[in-house]
Amino acid sequence: MHVDLGNALETTPGLTRETLERLDERVANAHGRITAGMAGDEFGYAALTLPETADPDAIRATTDRFDRPEAVLTVGIGGSALGAATIANALDSDVDAHFLDNVDPDETRALLDRLPLADTVVNVVSKSGTTAETLANFLVVREAMTAAGVDWTERTLVTTGEAGNLRALADAHDLPALDVPDGVPGRFSALSTVGLAVPALQGHDVEAVLAGGRDAMESLSGSLFETPAYAYGAATYALAERGALTNAVMPYAESLETFAEWFAQLWAESLGKDGLGQTPARALGATDQHSQLQLYRAGPPDKLVSLIRPTERAEAPIPETDLDGLAYLGGSSLGELLDAEFEATEASLAAADVPNLRVEIDRVDERNLGRLLYEMEAACVLYGELAGVSTFTQPAVEWGKKAARGLLGGGDFPEADAVADKRELRVDGS
Numbered sequence: 383m384h385v386d387l388g389n390a391l392e393t394t395p396g397l398t399r400e401t402l403e404r405l406d407e408r409v410a411n412a413h414g415r416i417t418a419g420m421a422g423d424e425f426g427y428a429a430l431t432l433p434e435t436a437d438p439d440a441i442r443a444t445t446d447r448f449d450r451p452e453a454v455l456t457v458g459i460g461g462s463a464l465g466a467a468t469i470a471n472a473l474d475s476d477v478d479a480h481f482l483d484n485v486d487p488d489e490t491r492a493l494l495d496r497l498p499l500a501d502t503v504v505n506v507v508s509k510s511g512t513t514a515e516t517l518a519n520f521l522v523v524r525e526a527m528t529a530a531g532v533d534w535t536e537r538t539l540v541t542t543g544e545a546g547n548l549r550a551l552a553d554a555h556d557l558p559a560l561d562v563p564d565g566v567p568g569r570f571s572a573l574s575t576v577g578l579a580v581p582a583l584q585g586h587d588v589e590a591v592l593a594g595g596r597d598a599m600e601s602l603s604g605s606l607f608e609t610p611a612y613a614y615g616a617a618t619y620a621l622a623e624r625g626a627l628t629n630a631v632m633p634y635a636e637s638l639e640t641f642a643e644w645f646a647q648l649w650a651e652s653l654g655k656d657g658l659g660q661t662p663a664r665a666l667g668a669t670d671q672h673s674q675l676q677l678y679r680a681g682p683p684d685k686l687v688s689l690i691r692p693t694e695r696a697e698a699p700i701p702e703t704d705l706d707g708l709a710y711l712g713g714s715s716l717g718e719l720l721d722a723e724f725e726a727t728e729a730s731l732a733a734a735d736v737p738n739l740r741v742e743i744d745r746v747d748e749r750n751l752g753r754l755l756y757e758m759e760a761a762c763v764l765y766g767e768l769a770g771v772s773t774f775t776q777p778a779v780e781w782g783k784k785a786a787r788g789l790l791g792g793g794d795f796p797e798a799d800a801v802a803d804k805r806e807l808r809v810d811g812s
């Protein structure tokens with residue numbers, strides 16, 4: 383990716399060239415820590431070696447056991463769904479990808495009613511093998527398959543850790559199974575079996591995704607001025623230190639809309655600790671120019687906007703028209719219009735002194751997606767190093783998971799007792 387920090391200089395909050403140069407010494411130290419973590423295969427840092435350690439042949443050998451399906455249904459949540467969803471939703475395929483990452487009964491029922499279950503691969507993913515939402519959804523899906531006369535054991539792929547309920551299920555029914563790599567938290571697992579099985583089932587080039595990750599891995603250096611991932615991580619960190627507590631991520635490409643969701647998990651779960659962090663907000667250009675942009679430009683000066691776009695787009699000419707007021711559009715294209723909107727938003731934010739960062743990728747394809755995902759992970763790890771937080775843990779999320787399991791009778795978790803302590807101040811409707 384290419385990062386332009388120019389519109390974060392002298393804004394409110396803002397950076398200066400000198401601030402960045404001073405910060406670059408800390409970036410060099412952090413880079414040393416990151417490369418040592420990678421070399422030692424340390425927990426979390428191991429994610430940044432995935433472009434070399436992930437085995438695309440093993441993924442293909444497993445996914446090739448299924449004839450090309452009509453659809454893939456992934457049952458997983460958080461890091462076990464969003465990486466695959468980002469890639470699947472960015473690229474065209476005649477194999478539809480669906481994601482059950484919530485336990486909303488209406489949505490689950492509606493999806494199961496319309497899926498061609500006999501020609502769907504069910505891809506159930508959980509690193510821990512214990513996540514209640516995922517396992518509950520899988521039980522519902524399995525029952526729906528049986529009710530439709532489909533042998534679920536023939537249509538199910540499991541991706542999980544070494545032990546746990548899902549591993550036991552895969553072993554008991556001799557299901558095709560992929561291993562979640564060791565030492566890689568879910569939100570950092572897009573470039574592994576977790577993120578790549580769905581694209582493989584859809585016929586995408588997973589080697590190219592990993593090659594993009596490798597390009598990014600090889601581009602890491604000890605200076606933010608030479609490494610776009612670190613430029614992004616260091617600038618977002620320094621802006622947060624100066625009061626940019628929200629990072630509004632605004633891709634100008636529908637194909638990257640899910641990327642913003644993936645980014646939100648990465649940023650929030652990794653960096654939101656010890657009273658620190660930066661709230662990721664999700665927006666989409668140009669659509670949200672007509673809604674959220676008002677706040678971003680004229681609201682409290684507590685945010686930065688990350689404007690993201692591919693520089694190469696599909697051709698879609700706008701037809702000529704004899705309507706005078708619209709003549710300026712004729713002969714142009716939808717892509718040119720979207721790019722003009724991008725530049726206009728960037729300029730409008732800069733004119734109002736709102737810091738914004740331009741992030742560009744060459745095009746939306748396997749290689750560039752692999753590179754983007756890796757670079758944002760590296761940016762996040764760098765931010766975590768600079769902020770001094772424990773990037774790879776998520777104790778607050780675990781707390782809620784335990785409380786929910788305790789409430790459902792899934793074990794004795796003191797966290798569940800807190801539900802009884804809830805304060806009330808109700809206002810009831812008639």
Ligand SMILES: O=P(O)(O)OC[C@H]1O[C@H](O)[C@H](O)[C@@H](O)[C@@H]1O
Pocket residue numbers: 459460461462507508509510511512513516567568569651776779780783
């Ligand atoms: O893959 P699983 O073990 O099912 O976990 C799925 C998700 O659960 C939790 O909420 C974690 O905080 C996420 O980081 C994780 O991705």
